[in-house]
Amino acid sequence: MLRSGFLLLSVTVICISVLAQDDKTAYLAWLDSIERENYIADEIILDDLLIKEELSDEQVVFDRFKKHSLINTDQFMHCLPGVSMMRRGNFANEPMLRGLTSDRYIATVDGMRIFGACTDKMDPVSSYVEPINLKSLDISLGADGNLMGSTTGGGINFNLRKPVFNGNKKITTSFKTNYGSASGSFNQALDVNISHGKIALRLSGVYRKAHNYHDGNGKEVKYSQYLKNNYAGSLRYMPKEGHLLSFDFLGDDAKDVGYPALPMDVAYARAKLFGLTYMLPAIVFVKNAEIKIYHNFIHHAMDDTQRDSVAMHMDMPGETRTSGGYLEGEIFHTSRGSLRVKTDYFRTFASAEMLMYPNNPEQLPMFMLTWPDVHRQAGGVGGNFKFNPTEKSGLNISARVELTNSYITSDFGERQLSIFNESGKKSRLNLLHNYRLSYSMGESIKNQFSIAYGERTPSVSEQFGYFLFNRLDGYDYIGDPDIEKEKNIHLEISQHLGTSRLQASGSMFSYYFRDYIIGVYDPELSAMTIGAMGVKWHQNTESAIMAGTELNSTFMINAKSYVSGNLTYVYGEDFEGDPLPQIPPLKVSVAFDQEVLGFTVHPEFEWSGDQKRVSEKYNERPTGSYYLLSVRFSNEWQAGEGSWKIAAGVDNLMDRAYREHFDIGNILRPGRNFYFQVSGRF
Amino acid sequence: MNKIRLGVIAMIMLIVSCSDDKDPVPKFETELSEITTFSGGGITVTLYASESFFVGFNKITAKIADDNDNLLNGNISVTPMMDMMEMDHSAPLELPEGNTFSDGKFEFNTVFVMPSGEMGSWTLNFDVNDTKIEVPVTVSQPEYARMVSFVSAMDETTKYFVSLVEPGAPQVGQNDMELAIFEKESMMAWPPVTDLEIEMEPWMVSMDHGSPNNVSPVHDSGGHYLGTVNFTMTGDWQIRLVIKQGGMVCGEPYFDLFFQ
Numbered sequence: 001m002l003r004s005g006f007l008l009l010s011v012t013v014i015c016i017s018v019l020a021q022d023d024k025t026a027y028l029a030w031l032d033s034i035e036r037e038n039y040i041a042d043e044i045i046l047d048d049l050l051i052k053e054e055l056s057d058e059q060v061v062f063d064r065f066k067k068h069s070l071i072n073t074d075q076f077m078h079c080l081p082g083v084s085m086m087r088r089g090n091f092a093n094e095p096m097l098r099g100l101t102s103d104r105y106i107a108t109v110d111g112m113r114i115f116g117a118c119t120d121k122m123d124p125v126s127s128y129v130e131p132i133n134l135k136s137l138d139i140s141l142g143a144d145g146n147l148m149g150s151t152t153g154g155g156i157n158f159n160l161r162k163p164v165f166n167g168n169k170k171i172t173t174s175f176k177t178n179y180g181s182a183s184g185s186f187n188q189a190l191d192v193n194i195s196h197g198k199i200a201l202r203l204s205g206v207y208r209k210a211h212n213y214h215d216g217n218g219k220e221v222k223y224s225q226y227l228k229n230n231y232a233g234s235l236r237y238m239p240k241e242g243h244l245l246s247f248d249f250l251g252d253d254a255k256d257v258g259y260p261a262l263p264m265d266v267a268y269a270r271a272k273l274f275g276l277t278y279m280l281p282a283i284v285f286v287k288n289a290e291i292k293i294y295h296n297f298i299h300h301a302m303d304d305t306q307r308d309s310v311a312m313h314m315d316m317p318g319e320t321r322t323s324g325g326y327l328e329g330e331i332f333h334t335s336r337g338s339l340r341v342k343t344d345y346f347r348t349f350a351s352a353e354m355l356m357y358p359n360n361p362e363q364l365p366m367f368m369l370t371w372p373d374v375h376r377q378a379g380g381v382g383g384n385f386k387f388n389p390t391e392k393s394g395l396n397i398s399a400r401v402e403l404t405n406s407y408i409t410s411d412f413g414e415r416q417l418s419i420f421n422e423s424g425k426k427s428r429l430n431l432l433h434n435y436r437l438s439y440s441m442g443e444s445i446k447n448q449f450s451i452a453y454g455e456r457t458p459s460v461s462e463q464f465g466y467f468l469f470n471r472l473d474g475y476d477y478i479g480d481p482d483i484e485k486e487k488n489i490h491l492e493i494s495q496h497l498g499t500s501r502l503q504a505s506g507s508m509f510s511y512y513f514r515d516y517i518i519g520v521y522d523p524e525l526s527a528m529t530i531g532a533m534g535v536k537w538h539q540n541t542e543s544a545i546m547a548g549t550e551l552n553s554t555f556m557i558n559a560k561s562y563v564s565g566n567l568t569y570v571y572g573e574d575f576e577g578d579p580l581p582q583i584p585p586l587k588v589s590v591a592f593d594q595e596v597l598g599f600t601v602h603p604e605f606e607w608s609g610d611q612k613r614v615s616e617k618y619n620e621r622p623t624g625s626y627y628l629l630s631v632r633f634s635n636e637w638q639a640g641e642g643s644w645k646i647a648a649g650v651d652n653l654m655d656r657a658y659r660e661h662f663d664i665g666n667i668l669r670p671g672r673n674f675y676f677q678v679s680g681r682f
Numbered sequence: 683m684n685k686i687r688l689g690v691i692a693m694i695m696l697i698v699s700c701s702d703d704k705d706p707v708p709k710f711e712t713e714l715s716e717i718t719t720f721s722g723g724g725i726t727v728t729l730y731a732s733e734s735f736f737v738g739f740n741k742i743t744a745k746i747a748d749d750n751d752n753l754l755n756g757n758i759s760v761t762p763m764m765d766m767m768e769m770d771h772s773a774p775l776e777l778p779e780g781n782t783f784s785d786g787k788f789e790f791n792t793v794f795v796m797p798s799g800e801m802g803s804w805t806l807n808f809d810v811n812d813t814k815i816e817v818p819v820t821v822s823q824p825e826y827a828r829m830v831s832f833v834s835a836m837d838e839t840t841k842y843f844v845s846l847v848e849p850g851a852p853q854v855g856q857n858d859m860e861l862a863i864f865e866k867e868s869m870m871a872w873p874p875v876t877d878l879e880i881e882m883e884p885w886m887v888s889m890d891h892g893s894p895n896n897v898s899p900v901h902d903s904g905g906h907y908l909g910t911v912n913f914t915m916t917g918d919w920q921i922r923l924v925i926k927q928g929g930m931v932c933g934e935p936y937f938d939l940f941f942q
Contacts, residue, residue, distance in 0.1 A: 312889065356917070358888035364940050366886070366917030368854070415855025419895055419912040467914065526892045528914060 072187075072208070073126050073134060073158075081550040081566055082141050084584045087663045088120075088471075089259040090183060090213050090670070091226040092127030092269075096662060097141055097154045098509070098548055099570040099583045103459040103517070104153030104486075110160045110248060110292075111326065112275055113149070113346045117298035117318040118266075119370045119461060119468050122259060126158070128252040128271045128298075130206045130230045132176070132189040135161040142509060143434065143454025143490035147328070147342045147382050150402040150432035152456045152488035152513065160248060163202035163236050166195035169641075174681035182651075182673035183213035183224065198238040206230040212258070215668035216657030223258030223265055223306070242281040249274055258306075261665025262471050264316065267303035272296060282329075286341065289329035297321040311530040312359065318352035318371065337387035345379040350460045351410075354467075372413020372424060374464045378404040378457070382434070393441040396450075402432040404457045408464055416466055422481050424464055430457045430485050445497050452490040458483045462517050462538040467528040470519070471664050472581065473618040475536045476527045477519050484540045487514040504553035509546075516544035518574065521617070533619075542575040560595040574615075581618035582662035585611035585625075602632040602649075611661040626658035642682030650674050708753055708785040710745050717742075720817040724749055725810050727817050732850075735804075735821045737797050738828035739845035739862050744788045746810055753786025756811040762792045763816075766802035774843060774864035774872040776904065793845050793864060793872075795831065797823040826940060832933040841866045842875060844925070844935055847906070852941045854916055859909040861899050863925075874905020878932070881924040884911050888918055916942050 074093040078085045085093035086101070097105050107125035108114065116123040138157040140148065148155040166172060171194050178187040191204035209227045212220050229252070236246045250273040257266040273296040283289045302316035324346025331339040352371035358364070382400025389395060408414065408424035417424050438450030458479075461468055465479040494507035519536030527534050548570035556562045566589045572580035586609035593602050607627040614620035632649035655672040663669070714730035721727075728745040735742075746754045759781055762773040776791040798804050798821045805816045834840040848860035859882065863875045882898040885891075899909035913919055921937040 354915075356889070356915075358918075360888060363888040363918045364916070364942060366889070366915045367942070368915035412854060415853055416914065418856035419893065419914065421856075421895070525894045528886075528889065528891050530889055 073129055073131055076131060076134075077126065077137070079589075080137075080139065081552050081568060083139065084660070084662060086582065087660070087667070087669065088122060088261045088665070089226075089257070089667075090210060090221075090224040091228075091254070091257050091259075092123055094121055094124040095126055095156060096582070096584070097139070097156070098511075099546065099572055099580070099662070100153035101582065103462060104151070104456065106149040106151050106155035108148055108155065108157045109250070109273060109296075110275055110277075110294075111148075111157060111328075112273065112292070112294040112296060113322055113324055113348065114271075114273065114296050114298075115320045115322055115348055115350060115460070117300035117320040117350070117352070118269070118302065119316065119318055119352045119465065120262060120264070120302065120471070122257075122262070122266055122302070123269050123271075123298065123300055126156070127254070127269070128230075128250070128273070129158045129160070130189070130204075130232075130252075132191055132204050132206055133161050133230070133232045133250065135159045142492065142511060143452040143488040144398060144436040144450075147340070147384060147398070147400065149344070149378075150380065150400065150404075150434050150454065150456055152454045152486050152511075160232070160234065160250065161191075161202065161204075162246065162248075163193055163200035163234050164195060165198075165200045165236070165238065166193060170195055172682065174679070176677065176679040178675060178677040180210075180673050180675040182670040183210040185210035200236045202232075202234045204230075204232045213670045213673075216652065216655050216671035217668065218655075218671065219668075221260050221667060221670075223260045226254060226257040228252065228254035228257075244277075244279040246277045246279075247275070248277070256306075261663065261667045263307075263310065263469070264302040264304045264314065265306055267301040269298070269300045271298045283327070285331060286327065286329035287331070287333070289327065291325070291327050293323075293325040295321075295323040313357045315355040315357075316352065316370070318350070320348060320350045322346060322348040331383075335388075337385070339383060339385045341381070341383040343379075343381040345377075347375070347377040350374045350376075368466060369410055369413045369416060370466050370468055371460055372408045372416060372464060372466065373410035374406065374408050374424075374460045376404060376406045376457075376460070378402055380432075392443050393439070396436070396438045396440075398434070398436040398452075400434040402434075402457075404430045404432065406430075406457070406463060413464070413466075417481065420478075424481050428463075428481065430455075432457060432485060444499065445495065448492075448494045448496075450490075450492045450494075452488075452492075454488045454490065455485045457485055458517055458538070465538070467535070469529040469532055470536075473519070473536075473620075474531075474533045475519060475521065476529050476532045476534070477536050477538060478525075479538050483517065483538060484515050486517050486540070488512065489514075501556045502553065504551075506549065506551035508549045511544075511546040513544040513546075514542070515540035516575065517541075518544070518580075544572065544574050544580060546570060546572040546580070561593055563590065563592045565590045571613075574617075578617065579613040579615050579620075581615035581620055583611065583613065585609040585623070585661055599633050599635045602634075604628075604630045604632070606630075608658075608660065620661075623659065623661035626656055627654075628656055628658070629653040639680075640682070642680060644678070644680045647677040647679075648675065710747075710753055710786050712743055712745075712787075714743055718817065718819055720815065721749065722815045723813040725754070725808075725813055725815055726751070727806075727808055727810075727815055729806070729817065729819070735794060735819050736824045736828060737794050737821060738824065739791060739793050739847045741791050742789070742806075744790070744808070746783060746786045746788055746808075754810065755782070755784045755786075757781050757809075758783045758788055758811075759809045760788075760790055761807045762794065763805050763807050764796065764802050765805065769869065771869040772872060774862075774874070774905075791862075793829060793843055793862065794821040795829065795843055795866075797821050826938045828937070830935040830937065832935055834927070834932040836927060836930050836932050840932075842925070842933065843872070844923070846921070846937050849911065849939075852911075852913060852919070852939050854913050857911050857913065859897070859899050859911040859921075861907040861923075863905050863907065876901050876903075876905055877927060878907070879926040879929070880907055880909075881926070882909060882911065883922045884913060885920045885922050886915070886917060887920050913939075913941075 074085050077083050082098050084096040087093050136159045141154040173192045175190045188207045194201045212224045232250045234248045252271045254269040275294040277292045279290045298320050300318045304310045326344035328342040350371045351373045353369050356366040380402030384398045387395045406428045432455040434454045436452035440448035463479045467476045489512045492509040496505040520539040521536050525535035551567040554564040569586045572583045589606040591604040610625040611623045630651045634647035636645040651673040657668050712730050717729045717731050719728040726747050730743040764771050773795050774793040804819050804821050808815045829845040831843045843864045845862045847862050849857040864872045865875050880899045884893050893912045893914045897910040899907035902908045919939045924934050925932045
């Protein structure tokens with residue numbers, strides 16, 4: 001505690017001048033082939049009515065995303081402050097928020113709760129959203145769920161792109177084709193927007209295929225291929241002024257996805273999302289109201305039949321089904337303040353099994369349920385009150401309570417639990433509280449202080465997982481049905497400096513967790529997985545501490561060039577004062593942007609320090625420092641009513657052999673990658 | 683008012699139950715399957731069990747009736763006998779207390795220690811009210827052994843017969859574990875062994891792992907040892923035993939359990 005306190009102090013001194021992150025940070029997902037002036041204009045007209053889609057106060061738009069091609073959501077999120085992308089392969093990276101993995105934050109798509117169906121976390125929610133369908137990203141960090149839900153680590157909401165009412169142009173389309181050399185990848189994306197009177201429709205399709213990539217040593221990384229299709233449709237109908245009905249569908253089919261860091265690959269991962277939304281000026285006393293109902297399901301199947309040698313072949317299918325709804329709106333909204341409220345409910349079902357085939361055909365296959373038909377229901381109500389005592393100061397108070405109920409329905413699963421004299425069939429209720437208070441003052445230099453308290457319900461694996469092998473530390477994990485909720489007290493100070501040429505912000509945070517959920521080794525239990533080192537229980541440990549900082553700045557050199565830089569650092573220690581696992585080391589990135597002869601040239605530099613504070617309990621090894629260079633070029637020109645754009649560049653120019661500290665397995669990231677992209681919009 | 687009502691109900695029930703008692707003929711009821719039936723000396727013996735007889739611990743219910751299917755009462759004894767031409771031997775046997783039976787029903791347990799076949803054949807020799815009936819029975823070897831025998835490593839003479847009574851139908855999760863252990867004192871004497879210490883570990887052979895929270899069987903009564911065995915998954919489990927007497931290892935038998 002003393003150590004982290006000292007650290008916090010020293011970080012404060014170092015970054016005394018920069019800072020600022022507001023309640024929720026919305027990142028505009030920039031999609032070079034999609035963004036269109038009239039799209040934006042129309043959206044704004046519409047969105048004025050619809051507060052929900054208004055981006056928050058502190059809108060951070062990263063110019064560099066605007067000019068350079070990003071082929072997948074992972075690549076886009078990698079650039080966001082406070083976000084790290086953990087790799088298990090070349091596909092479906094798991095976002096980490098300030099070193100916290102997906103169990104600790106909420107992930108939603110258009111406000112819809114969705115849960116990955118893989119017990120090994122091969123399918124984070126981000127893997128089902130393609131950039132072409134992504135309009136923006138809301139990220140909240142820490143104990144504040146920002147009305148998304150109850151959380152200790154924050155939340156990510158992926159806002160899907162919507163059809164545009166486009167009076168003067170009935171049909172618009174855009175497309176993109178991209179080739180990358182490191183994995184021989186082809187990415188194709190197409191979308192069509194059809195607008196007719198009060199009805200607008202948007203359809204999109206994506207096809208992505210990649211072979212094994214080569215790492216910085218020129219070595220082929222086996223089992224890193226993937227193939228996926230993504231298709232989405234969205235229909236909007238405006239019955240009258242201020243009313244809007246929308247139906248959204250998103251489908252995603254991935255198959256033959258390799259996970260080189262894991263002992264298994266994925267035969268298929270299929271997600272279907274349905275959402276029906278109605279926005280209207282008022283329901284009783286709730287103004288600018290949004291009502292939504294949704295349903296989604298994911299089927300996921302792990303597969304090891306393509307591997308050369310496995311100790312034992314296994315089938316591990318998993319499934320989740322989630323449905324829910326919410327009502328969100330404002331009680332009042334004036335220039336001095338506003339009160340937003342939201343009430344929501346969802347229910348989710350998770351089931352996963354494991355069928356193991358012995359190499360000796362005379363032996364019987366073995367079967368167990370790794371998620372024994374787990375049901376969870378959650379209902380919450382919350383509000384966010386904003387108030388400006390003076391013109392230059394702001395007060396922001398959020399509160400939310402949520403009641404969750406978790407239980408299993410499988411008799412087989414109940415028998416599995418009988419081994420530990422446990423029952424999963426009885427209801428287990430958790431009342432969760434989330435509160436936040438923040439105060440900001442200043443104009444060109446804005447200081448903000450916030451204190452938040454958050455609680456989360458344990459994840460399905462933490463509560464009911466059954467002998468789930470974790471490749472990170474090589475242990476089998478068992479859930480504890482009686483596990484308690486986790487709590488986090490979150491302090492944050494931030495500062496934002498804004499002049500016409502310089503935008504700089506920075507924040508420092510500290511998390512103090514109580515009942516921090518982590519795997520604790522039990523020497524009494526013998527591992528199930530062949531080669532596993534033992535068994536760990538998910539348990540509440542007394543406490544854990546995290547602290548860190550994020551600094552961002554952009555300086556406009558002149559109208560045609562700018563330089564930007566980011567710095568992130570996270571520190572974490574567990575209840576015994578030992579380092580937490582998967583903590584990202586100090587990272588700095590600097591980018592420069594210049595227009596040369598009509599081309600935009602954009603070199604980027606990324607440096608990551610080494611990580612020597614490693615978790616021995618998780619068998620972590622220190623990771624070395626590395627730096628990367630990349631260069632991007634692009635040019636765009638008008639053609640009739642539309643435009644063409646070409647973009648090219650090289651990632652990892654120096655062909656460095658590197659991995660990030662929190663990556664699973666000892667697999668290197670891709671080496672030098674040349675890419676080329678053509679896109680158009682008409 | 684309520685009391686009167688109660689009284690009326692009680693009276694009606696009395697009448698109904700009285701009318702039931704007018705039918706004194708006892709019935710023989712069992713949920714077990716009929717295995718075999720044999721008549722002799724005016725008596726018919728029908729044997730019931732949950733499955734056909736196997737090498738191991740068999741729980742048997744006998745229906746004893748006359749040739750007109752009237753259920754009998756009286757004195758009874760039974761002896762399992764293996765006729766191997768050159769010699770005969772018996773088997774471990776558990777009888778209810780007292781040598782009587784009523785309403786034609788008689789329940790007992792026996793451990794058939796070998797299968798019927800060319801080596802010899804089994805009979806269950808009943809003595810019902812001084813009438814002897816030898817009921818021939820067929821005993822088969824189950825696919826996976828449910829009884830194992832071994833000669834004690836301590837004295838190299840005592841032969842133990844260890845039967846797996848429970849789990850009869852193993853399931854994933856917690857299962858009652860029951861062993862019945864007898865020794866062969868002579869051809870005709872197979873007493874229970876009550877002073878053994880048992881260490882037990884279930885083992886998943888094809889993956890080389892065990893399961894947690896098992897309770898090794900300890901002696902309860904009459905050579906029966908009770909414990910708890912846990913299976914974390916389906917598959918080919920082996921129940922590994924270390925049987926000791928006075929701290930010295932007598933033998934390390936095991937049972938294979940295959941279940942899906």
